[in-house]
Amino acid sequence: MNAPLSSPAASQVDSAAGYYRYHVFFCLNERPNGEDCCALHGAKAGFDYCKRAVQAAGLAGPGQVRVNKAGCLDRCSAAPVLVVYPEGVWYTFVDESDIDEIIESHLKNGQIVERLLIPPHMGR
Ligand code: FES
Numbered sequence: 001m002n003a004p005l006s007s008p009a010a011s012q013v014d015s016a017a018g019y020y021r022y023h024v025f026f027c028l029n030e031r032p033n034g035e036d037c038c039a040l041h042g043a044k045a046g047f048d049y050c051k052r053a054v055q056a057a058g059l060a061g062p063g064q065v066r067v068n069k070a071g072c073l074d075r076c077s078a079a080p081v082l083v084v085y086p087e088g089v090w091y092t093f094v095d096e097s098d099i100d101e102i103i104e105s106h107l108k109n110g111q112i113v114e115r116l117l118i119p120p121h122m123g124r
Helices: 008-017 043-056 096-109
Strands: 022-027 065-070 081-085 089-092
Touching (some): 022 096, 043 065, 043 081, 043 096, 081 096, 089 096
Antiparallel strands (some): 022 081, 081 089
16 A cells, blocks of 8 residues: 555655656746847757657656746857756757757766766856
8 A cells, every 4th residue: 555645654755756757947048139048059959859869758647758948048158958866967069969869868867968068167
């Protein structure tokens, strides 16, 4: 028999596991006057594609993957930028095949995609 959801044991398990296995944030920041930002580097198209692909792969939802919009993540020089938690792994991407590789390698198999990592020195 399952423990009731309100039991102390159940809530300890839930908080230890986290609500999502992976939480992916895409910077969609757009600056006025044509100033450089992720929005000028295909961020929205990448975000939309990733949302659809994660859903199509059956990975979306509690206990799995959540893909969210974010404002400026202050690493603009690497635009477009996304970050995957809980590890805090920062990626950039060029096209849909890069997003596919992040989904397949990182979100499905827990393997970092080294070639898309943002170098540690790249900030704003
Ligand atoms: S505009 Fe995207 S990280 Fe700053």
